[in-house]
Amino acid sequence: MAIDKEKLRKLLHGVASGETIIEEAMDQLSPAEVDLGFARLDLDRKRRRGMPEVIFAPGKTSAQLVKIVGAMCAAGQDVLVTRATREQYDAVFQTFHKARFHEAARCITVDVGAKPAPFGLVAVVCAGTSDLPVAEEAALAARHLSANVERIFDVGVAGLHRLMPHLSLLKRARAIVVVAGMEGALPSVVAGLVDRPVVAVPTSIGYGSSFNGIAALLAMLNSCVPGVVVVNIDNGFGAGVAAGMINRVAEGREKDEAAAV
Numbered sequence: 001m002a003i004d005k006e007k008l009r010k011l012l013h014g015v016a017s018g019e020t021i022i023e024e025a026m027d028q029l030s031p032a033e034v035d036l037g038f039a040r041l042d043l044d045r046k047r048r049r050g051m052p053e054v055i056f057a058p059g060k061t062s063a064q065l066v067k068i069v070g071a072m073c074a075a076g077q078d079v080l081v082t083r084a085t086r087e088q089y090d091a092v093f094q095t096f097h098k099a100r101f102h103e104a105a106r107c108i109t110v111d112v113g114a115k116p117a118p119f120g121l122v123a124v125v126c127a128g129t130s131d132l133p134v135a136e137e138a139a140l141a142a143r144h145l146s147a148n149v150e151r152i153f154d155v156g157v158a159g160l161h162r163l164m165p166h167l168s169l170l171k172r173a174r175a176i177v178v179v180a181g182m183e184g185a186l187p188s189v190v191a192g193l194v195d196r197p198v199v200a201v202p203t204s205i206g207y208g209s210s211f212n213g214i215a216a217l218l219a220m221l222n223s224c225v226p227g228v229v230v231v232n233i234d235n236g237f238g239a240g241v242a243a244g245m246i247n248r249v250a251e252g253r254e255k256d257e258a259a260a261v
Contacts, residue, residue, distance in 0.1 A: 034071045038064055043075050050248065051145055052077040054237070057084040057108075062091035069096060069110060079110035080144050082137065082237050105136035105236075115146070120247040122147040123173035124240070125163075125190060127156030127180035130205045134236035135179040138201065141240025142177070147247040157185045170194050174250045175243035179236065181205030184216025191225040197246055199239040200230045 015021075032044040046052045055068055065081065065088055072079050073096065081088070089101040089108050099110045122142040126135035132153065139149045150173070155163040170176055171194050178187040179201040187200035200223070202216035209215060213233035220230045231238040 034075070036067055036071060039068055041068065041071050041075075043072075043077065046077055050245070051241070052079070054141075054144075055079065055081040057081050057088055060088075062088050066091055066095055069099075069108075073110060073112055076112055078112050078115075078144070079108070080141070081108035082106070082141075084108045102136070102140055104132060105140045106133055107137060107140050109140075109144070118143065118146050118148040120147055120251050121150060121173045122240075122243045122247050123150050123152060123170055123176045124243075125152045125155060125166075125170075125176060125178045125186070127154075127178075127182070127186045128205070129154055131179045131181055131203045134201055134203050134234050135177070137236030138177045138179065138240035138243070139236075141237045142244040142247070143240075145241065145244030145248060147244045155186070156180065156182075157189060160189065163189070167193060170196065175199060175246040177201060177236075177239045177243050179203060179239075180220075181213060181216050182207075182210060184219035187220050187228050187230075188223040188225050191223065191228045196227075197243075198225075198228045199242050200228050201236055201239045202230070202233050204234055 034041040034043060042053045052072065055065070057065060069079050069081070069092055083106050086101065089099065092108055093099045096110050099108055101108055124135050124139040124142070126132060135151070135153065139151055143149050150169055152166045152169070155166070170190065173196055175197050176190060176194065177199045178190050180186040181203035182205065184202050187198050191198040200220040202213045202220055204213035206213070206215065217230065217233055220228065231242070
């Protein structure tokens, strides 16, 4: 989107005189959104929230997805597409050969620039193998926010001894994502053992009376352990982002404390 020459002249004079700081000028020079007709891309989200807009694939045609990915790449923003199919990935890859398909997480990524070194630690725990797609989505979302991610899978309460060897890792994590279906008990168990925030994710896995995840959702919402917060059913992405943001805030606090010493 071209900027008016007179507006540009005033903006440059403002920077030269010190009336306008460079960051404000950059914000004005960069379009806040791109209107594709069928989608309006929020290009300012990275500045506001620390990560670019994320694309939800279901309901979008492959042609729409390619155009959205192209607009984000043109704006210099890394791409994360959630709940994508192999067919959608194939369409994206034909145009963007840097695209990667994360099959377990059902996500597509396109890294535009160099990725910063990962920092801190987010642990992603899941109860059973059937919960893996949601857990992998959470892990990828946290990694998208530059968090180091450690996975602890298939440690449900039916065999609680499988969880105990991982306690030292859980205690080192800045945030823990716990994914479970069925009766949804695992987040309460984990939160009762550590002093870290736990982001609980109910999944739609289970037999009839699990009601497609509602039983697990209610169990997690009714946890008697302080420090458990709950996202929507199967929302691994939301949980991973929350944990990644906690990790990022902790990183900033540690840097501030180190600089103050």
